[in-house]
Each structure stands twice: as C-alpha cells, then as structure tokens.
Amino acid sequence: MSKVKINDFVIRFANVNGTGSASANDMFSKAVFRMGIPVVAKNIFPSNIQGLPTWFDVRVSADGYLGRREEVDIVVAVNPQSFKKDIAAVRSGGYLIYDSTKPLHPEFHREDIHFIGVPMMQLCMDHYNEPRQQQLFKNMVYIGALIELLDIELEVVQGIIRDQFKKHEKLIEPNFQAIDLGRNYVKAHYEYPLPVRVQRMDKNGDSIMIDGNTATGLGALYGGASVVAWYPITPSTSVAKAFETYAKRYRVDPETGEKRYAIVQAEDELAAIGMVIGAAWNGSRAFTATSGPGVSLMSEFLGLAYYAEIPAVLVNVQRGGPSTGMPTRTQQADLLSSAYASHGDTKHVLLFPANPAECFEMAADALDLADRLQTPILVMTDLDLGMNFHLSPPLKWDDNRKYDRGKVLNAQQLDEIKDFGRYLDVDGDGIPYRTIPGTHPTKGAFTTRGTSRDEYARYTEDAAAYEHSIRRLDKKWKTASTLVPKPEVYRSRGHALGMIWIGTSHHAAVEAIDLLEQQGIAMDGLRVRAFPFNETVEAFLDEHKLVFVIEQNRDKQFRTLLVNELETAPKKLVPIQNFDGMPITADSILKQVLERVGEAEVSR
Amino acid sequence: MSFIKPQFHHPALPKNKVGYTKADYEGSISTLCAGCGHDSISAAIVQACYEIDLEPHKLAKISGIGCSSKTPAYFLNNSHGFNSVHGRMPSVATGAYMANRDLIYLGVSGDGDTASIGMGQFVHAVRRNLNMVYIVMNNGCYGLTKGQDSATADVGSINKEGSENPFQGIDLCSLAIELGATFVARSFSGDKHQLVPLIKAAMSHPGFAFLDVISPCVTFNNNKGSTKSYDYVREHIDATSELDFVPIHSEITIDYEEGKSVLAPLHDGSLLHLHKLAAGWDPTDRKSVIDLLQTAKSAGDIPTGLLYLDMNTRNLHDLMKTAKKPLNSMNESELCPGGAVLEGINAGFR
Secondary structure, three states: OOOOEEOEEEEEEEEEOOOOHHHHHHHHHHHHHHOOOOEEEEEEOOOOOOOOEEEEEEEEEOOOOOOEOOOEEEEEEOOHHHHHHHHHHEEEEEEEEEEOOOOOOHHHOOOOOEEEEEOHHHHHHHHOOOHHHHHHHHHHHHHHHHHHHOOOOHHHHHHHHHHHOOOOHHHHHHHHHHHHHHHHHHHHHOOOOOOEEOOOOOOOOOOEEEEHHHHHHHHHHHOOOOEEEEOOOOOOHHHHHHHHHHHHHHOEOOOOOOEOOEEEEOOOHHHHHHHHHHHHHOOOOEEEEEOHHHHHHHHHHHHHHHHHOOOEEEEEEEOEOOOOOEOOOOOOOOHHHHHOOOOOOOOOEEEOOOOHHHHHHHHHHHHHHHHHHOOEEEEEEEHHHHHOEEEEOOOOOOOOOOOOOOOEOOHHHHHHOOOOOOOOOOOOOOOOOEOOOOOOOOOOOOEEEOOOEOOOOOEOOOHHHHHHHHHHHHHHHHHHHHHOOOOEEEEOOOOOEEEEEEHHHHHHHHHHHHHHHHOOOOOEEEEEOEEOOOHHHHHHHHHOOEEEEEEOOOOOHHHHHHHHHHOOOHHHEEEEEOOOOOOOEHHHHHHHHHHHHHHHHHHO | OOOOOOOOOOOOOOEOOOOOEHHHHEOOOOOOOOOOHHHHHHHHHHHHHHHOOOOHHHEEEEEOOOHHHHHHHHEOOOOEEEEOOOOOHHHHHHHHHHHOOOOEEEEEEEHHHHHOOOHHHHHHHHHHOOOEEEEEEEOOEEOOOOOEEOOOOOOOOEOOOOOEOOOOOOOHHHHHHHOOOOEEEEEEOOOHHHHHHHHHHHHHOOOEEEEEEEOOOOOOOOOOOOOOOHHHHHHHEEEOEEEEEEOOOOOOOOOOOOOOEEEEEOOOOOEEEEEEOOOOOOOOOHHHHHHHHHHHHHHOOEEEEEEEEOOOOOOHHHHHOEOOOOHHHOOHHHHOOOHHHHHHHHHOOO
C-alpha cells in the first residue's frame, strides 16, 4: 500500500470538451475549498467547442502552495482519446480511476500504479434514458466515486449541488442519485478511502474561489467604468462579460430600466480601443479587455493616447504567442509589446496582478491612475489568472474611497485661471490640466491631436516645442513610477541571492524559495507589481549579487525591461523561464536555479 | 509653422439668439490650398452653427487623418476637437457619444479616411445609428500624400498624371442607405445655398446623419477628365430638391406647391421644407431613393440635396437603454455598488 498523503496531492481529470465535465470538476475543487483545505485548479482546454481532449488539474496543498505541480497522484481518465498519455502521467504508486464499462486494453497496463475501474457509462445507461443525461451524469458518477475514495464530506458536495441548481430545483435529486451510483459502486468493490485523501482543515479563512477575469470585470465596475468597448478574444472575453453581468444587476434603474453604463461589442480591437479613447476624452471612465493579438491591433491608438495624453484602461489577458500562438494556453509574453506598444518614443504603464483580489484592486486602481496620469494603463493578467479559479483573499472596497479624476478643470476653475494651456506643466510633475468637452461656453476648448503641438495645444512643427513636449512626457513617466503599485517584498534577509518575479509566477516562486532553502540555498524575493519600476526594484537589484528573474516567455522580456529601464548589468540577472503554455511550476524553477547556481560556483 | 488668425472683429457684428457673433464660430486660419473645397465646407459649418443658435461648447468635432480631417481646426474654435488617427474617427465618435449623449457630434472625414482605411468603422457607425453628423469631404483623391486615386474616384476618371482609374468607385450615399442610415444627403462645396440648410437639418436629426460633400481638390484632382473637378461637378450636378431649414417657432413664409413640397418635422421642433425637383422620388421611400441613385449613376449625373430621411429612428442610446443623464456626469454614488454588495458577491464565491 502507498504511504498516506493527507491534503497534499494532485488529481487530474482527463475529459472530452463539451461534455459538461468542467462544472463537475469545479464542484470537486470547490468541495475541497469548502473543507477548509487550500486548493487550486488549472483547466487545460483546447481551442475548440466540442470533442477534443481537455484536462483539469487540481492541486490540494495543506501548506498552501497554489502553483501548478507536475507530479500527478491521481488521474480520472474518461477520455479514450488521451488514455495512453493520461495513464503515463500517473506517478509511480499513484492511482488511475477510469471508466471500466469496456475492459481496459492490455497495452494500457502499468505494474507500478493502482487501477480503479468504475463502470461510469454502464451505470448511467442503466439509470438514465436520454443520451445527454447519460453523458452529464457520468461526470457526477466519478464525483461520487471520489467522495468515497478521497473521503470528501458528502454534505459539502450536496451543498454545492444545491447552490448550483438553486434555480432548477428538480435537478438536485437526480444529481444526488448519480453521486450515489458512484459512491455505492466504490463501497461495494474497493477498499476506501485511499491513503491519498483529504481531511477537513481550517486554512481558508474568509478566502474566496474566483477566476481573475470576473474579479477584473468587478474591479472595473467598482472603479466607475461607465463605457466598455471590446471584441471577443480568448482568454479575455469573460472580463467584459463579467462587467456586463454585474452591471445588469447593480447599474440598472429598477423603475425605468435605464442603464448607468454603455457597452459595445466593437467591430474589431481597433474600434474597441478607439471607443475607449473617445469616451475617456469625453470624461467617462472606460476600458477594454483583450489579449496579445488585440494589443497588436490597438498599437496605433495606444500611441495616440500616450502622446495626446488621454486616459484609457486596457486589460491584457495574455496567452501563448506569437501570432495566433496557443490561444488557450498561458504565457507572460506580451511584456515588451505592451510596454512599448506603438511607433515612436512610446511607453506605457503596466500593472501585474498575481491573484483575483489584485485583479479587482488593480482594475479599479488603473482607472484612477489613467485619470491621474492621463495616459493608457495596461493591466497585465494572463490566461492562468484570468480563466482559472484561484483561492484568493476576498474582494474589498472602502466606501469612503473617492474616484481620483485627476487634473480636470471645471467651468468655475476655467473662469478663475488666467492662462489655460492644455499641455502646460503647471505643477512640475509633467502632468498638465485637461478639460472635458461641453464644460465652458468660451474657455478651455482645444483640439486634441496626435501631431506635434505647443503647450496651448496649437499645431506646431517647431523643433524646440516638440522636444519640450516629448521631454515633459518623460517627466510624467518619472512621476508615474512614484504612483504605481509598489512591489511586494516577499523576503528580505540580506542574502546575496535574490529572486524577482511578476504576476502568476508568484505561487511557483514562493514555493521554490522554500524548496531551495530546504536544500541550503537561501534567497530574498521581490514581486514586482508595476512598470515603470519603482525605486524599491532598483534597490533590490543593487543589493543582491545575483538575481533570478522568473518569467513565462522565451525572450526574457521581463529581464529586458529591467536591463533597459534600470540599466542593471545583464550578467547579474539570471533568467528562469517557462514558456510551454502551462503555468510555471516550483519544481521547474528549482531545477533551473540549481543548474545555474552550480554553473556560478564552477565559474567562480 | 503656427498660424494665428487675427482676433479683431467689428464690435457691431450682429449676435444670434444665444449671444454669439459669427466670429465666435470661426476657427484658426486654414493651411489648405487656396481654392480648396474643404474651406467652403468649413465656412458652411460656421454659417450653419451661427444660424441655428448653437452654443459652441455643445458641439464636439472629431476627425481622422487627411486634408479634410485637418479642417476641424479651421472652424468652431470654442468647441473641443479631436484629430484622431487615420480612418478611426467613427470609433472615437462612438466612444465620445457613449460618454455624453447631450452634445452634438460632428465627424469630419475624407474619402480616403472613410472609403478605404476607415471603411470598417464607417459601416459599423452607420449600423449602430450614432446620433452624429458625419461629413465626408469627398475629392476622389489623397491630397495630403499628393494626389493618389481614392476609392471614391469614379471608374474612368482621369487623374492629374493622366492615368485612368480602372476600378469601381464607391458611392458612399448608396452604401449608407443600404446600411440603414436615417439621414443621407449629398452636396457640393460650391453650393453653399444648399449645403448650409443641409448641415442644419443634419444637426437636428436624432440619428446618424450622413453628408457626402463633393469638394474638389484644386491641386491634384481639378484637371480635365476628372469627375471630381469644379467644372465637371458644376456641369453634372442635379439637385433633387430645393431645401429650406425652418428653425423652431419660425413662421412659415414660403408658398408651398401642392404635390411637390414635403414638410418634414425634425425632432427638436424645427422643420425641413423640401421642394422636390426630381420626378418619381420620395425622400422617405428608400426604394425610390436607390432608384434615383442608380438611374443617375447610369446617366453620369450627380444628384444632390437631401436624398433619404427616416424620422422614425432609434439611436444607439435608445437601443442600449442608456440613462438620460450623461454617463460622464455620474459619480461614485451612481456608479459604485458599494462595500456591502461586494460582501454579498464574495459570499457567492465561497
């Protein structure tokens, strides 16, 4: 018998997409979550609607490690197409739970793992008449089997089913029955529970389990976005959808049905960002959500917004590139194309959330920052964060918070000011004052343009005036570095080695730091939360002899930004990468760091 | 180079009902070529805005890139303007309109800006029935890059270099009607008598009002053989009607001829009086308008005037059920659901 592993394992569900498996698998991870055990799920899905293989990895971790882990303890294999690969994925000594309606072909046999057959389809065919029901309930049968095998509390799963079918009560009982089919089969045929199993804890506190895109959409709603323009693209579509879902609930006058928001599905990404810029120019908070290919299309407009100094918020839910790349896999590979999107001397503020609570917070903050800095703000999430359910601190909103609309002059102020110039740097921070159309009958009007202009927004090709305005924009950039979210110092103990990362590399990075420490390699850690880099980032690089830069792209884009903007010696920054489309793991970081440390010692 | 227009005006200039002189509607000095049709259109816009007693800050000017798109700097200096990127004026106008439904949006574009690079955005702006005035200053060529044929150049038209355009020209009016535009007119920069009332009527229209204004390029497309030259247009122009814009509460002093006159009420209470000249055409009947345009095309005529009008129009905000109060004037209390609601949302994710 295998050794006992409580609350520390990975289970992989191998399904066919379009069969309703996703909601059953969500139910499983939610059950673990409700039992107070830290859990994280990764849905690995194809760019397809029905019929192709899809996997759902759930990591259960009593220690609270929420990154992906390679080693799979249990596979629930219900997709014959991927059977061979799925069986091969089980670690030695692990378990394969499979649909035994048909006998397993001998070629699939492995001596070093446990096979647990449950005739899922047969049980469903015996109990349900309609093919669709047979297919859907098959998922519930394996959930039932897992309840007994992994010692999941039945009442917890039943509670989730009741919540899920609140509006379709007649579906509750049949789901209970399907679960029982799986449970009873296991009880009659196997020893249960398995040595690998769960046990109630109290580690989740007030945490929630939510996908990043929903949190981002909610953040934009709370942050006061009233105009949304978007174009469908995986993996960002659910950001706009989430905004709309909650706006329908909380931004519609119950009596008149009038909406306090406007959302347009644009004809393409160019139009989407154009609408956002038009709306923001006209005084509404506006945002769009897209992914890498969309940012490429938006580049010209982003340059206009940078140069004409118009607030705009863009959520970039990154996916695998280049070109169409891997639309349903994750990467952090748009750092350079977003930071420097557009022609000419252009650079943009980027925010890097690492969990859904930060998606919420940064979406709202981005709207404030865009108004304050009068420039595009790009919220850089990724597919892993955006589309998977993550254990996250609850979303928080302070009711005393006021929107920071930045330097916008009203009619009275225009009357008081003697000398209004749209691009005059009155305060010395590089940020000028702006006016919204319709404010004053005779004062404050100007023409916004992408061509060169003087401080009074008048067209000019004068060399000095042009250079002056370009330099002022750089001054504004310096101001931005003091206003953007500060980095999170994860560990600062004066070690010679440091590790630095952004966004969803967080969970793998902090786990890797612990693993390295167990091997006698101690290091400090810093999570960067925004670009331009704040002075703390520069200090961290200065204070450490060698800094491991964790990122999820081939071209070391994060490292390039650090070298480029902070003039750090490149040799000091050791790249640690993952770009296969799967979220980075602690094991992978560990392995790469150990290799590099070895090399460094040899070369010393 | 910066051009600054002299600011002195005669103190006794007459004022309109909202207290502005015509000079208050002017812009900076034009940098277009002397004789450019676009300058005449700018002048017609100034005239129209003065005459309809528009408060200048109640209008926003938006344009793309090209000679035509430069013109918003040459009229209405007391209105905000946005000279955006090439072919993308419609999206900027859409966003601006979403943010504040209370302003008049005047979009200015050219034939390159609309019929080539911006065609995608143009057709979708029409579909969505934005409440805006969309003027194309149509000269059949790319002026700012020195005279290349544009997509509205007629097949067979000869350009300045002497080469004949082999490709079909796009008729933006026919296209706009096909896509469901609710106010479609064509005019000529040299016909101020017709253009001014058309602009006024367009500004009163509560939906997408499209004006295709033929505006000859004196420098690159005014040669013999060009179908967008001053001479050619004057020879082939065929006004569908004579048009009067009757402002709100004005007395009707014109005699109307039975059967030939149409009085169209505009949503703000003003009236449009059309004296029809073209036979078999009814501006409220889409089919007859398409017939008229097709017949004229075969004959090589250029029908001008108000071509099509649908008063029963529902604009984008009507379709989206947006609040009457402009979105850009809303604050935290109207936009933020608050912390207590968020607690409830959190609970749903546990």
